[in-house]
Amino acid sequence: MDTQHDNALAHALAAIPGPVPPSGVIHVVIPHTSRFTVVGNHLAQHAELSLVAIGVGVHIQSLPAGTEVGIKTLTARFPEGEVKIACALRELEAHGYLRRTRVRLTKGRVATRTVFCNQPGAVLRSGVVPVAGPAVRSTAPTLVREHIRVPEPEPTAVLEPTPVPEPMPVREPIPVPKPVPVPEAPHAPVRLPSRTAPTQPRRPLPHPQALTPELRQAASALLADLRRHAEELVLSEEAVGELVPGVAAWLERDATTDAIRRALTADLPKPLRHPARLLRHRLTALLPPPLPGVHDLAAPRRAPVTPFQTCDGCERAFRSHEPGHCRDCRAQYWEAA
Structure with missing residues (x-):
């Protein structure tokens, strides 16, 4: 009961005369x-036209x-x-189904006249002259059908039509596709030099x-007493133990x-x-030098000065510990001797 049957289709298939083909399309x-x-099979089944061109031609x-x-x-x-669409129209034009010409109108305007022939082969065989439709009023392409005039068995005198020079067909420009930009190859990232100074150890x-018990006791007491003077400097026992050698070094240098x-x-x-980090930095960076000794603070002894003679x-003055002659006079006496 769940399968639906199309009764109209069944009746239509039953009305088909002759045997029904076992496969392929079935025409109703x-x-x-x-x-x-009425469309000819020469267009609907054309061997060289594309499906788009056949569809555009039928339309x-x-x-x-x-x-x-x-x-x-x-x-x-x-x-x-x-x-x-442009490729399909060119295919129809190449096989004789379509003809596009440029016609000059009044006031210098130019229009495209499109002529569609439903049987281009028959036109070529019978030599029929196409009959154009009404004058074109706009610049847009319009459709003008060709009517085939079948020759009679006993033709009478027929006036020959005045030949009209056909303008040269102007093909529409083929749109050129825009070039697809090719992505550039990714470059390796450039690392700029760091502007910050290198971190000092x-x-x-x-x-x-010598960390004596006396120095250890005095340093521990000083560190634990800092929170009385600055409430921010609350240190743990572990931090006090790590900072004791630094305070002891200050005390050793008589601070x-x-x-x-x-x-x-x-x-x-x-x-x-x-x-704790701040105190460690200050104990290291502000460490005073050892106090100089008594001998280091004594005035330096002056070097002995040679007196003038x-x-x-x-009778020129010269430096010497004993009186006598200067250098020049001594040289003269030596030459004379």
Whole structure:
């Protein structure tokens, strides 16, 4: 009960005279009474025309005379683009179904006259002269049908038509497709040199020459007492143990506890996020040199100065520990001797 049968189709197939072919298409021929066009098999089954050209030819043949059949009009009517429509019209023109000529109108205007022949082979065999339709009023291409005049068995005198020179056909320009841009090969990323200065290695925390229990006790007490003077400097026991050698090095160099406290608590940044790191930096960067000894502070001894003497010969002054003659006079006496 779930399979639907098309009774109309079954009746139509039953009405087909003769045997039904086992495969292939089956034609259900119903005579047309209105709105139909007779199309020859030479066009519908043309061996050299493309399917688009056959379709465009059948469409043009079904239109009434005077209908616009330009490329723009056909492109707006069908989903095919201008390139395919133009190629189809050129195929029909090459096989004699279509003829496009340029006609000069009044006031210097030029129009395209399109003539479609439903049997181009018959026209060539019988030598029929095509009869043009009404004058073209617009510049858009229009359809003009050719009517075939069948010669009678006993032709009478027929006036010869005045030959009209046919203008040279002007082919429509073939649209050139735009070049497709070729993507460039990706280049390796260029690394710019860093503008920041290289990171200097962190200097080690100073250590005293001998970390005595007295120095350890004094340094631990000073570090634990810092939070009384600056509430930001709250240190853990582990941080105090790591910073004790640095404070001991200051104490070993005879720095007072007040001096150490001022150096560690002055101008603290707001907010202070890592107090142990700040104290480590200050204990390392601000470490004072050892105090000089008594002998280092004594005035330097002056070098002995050679006194001046007066030369006994020329009476010039010269430096010497003993009186006598200068260098020049001594040289003269040596030459004389």
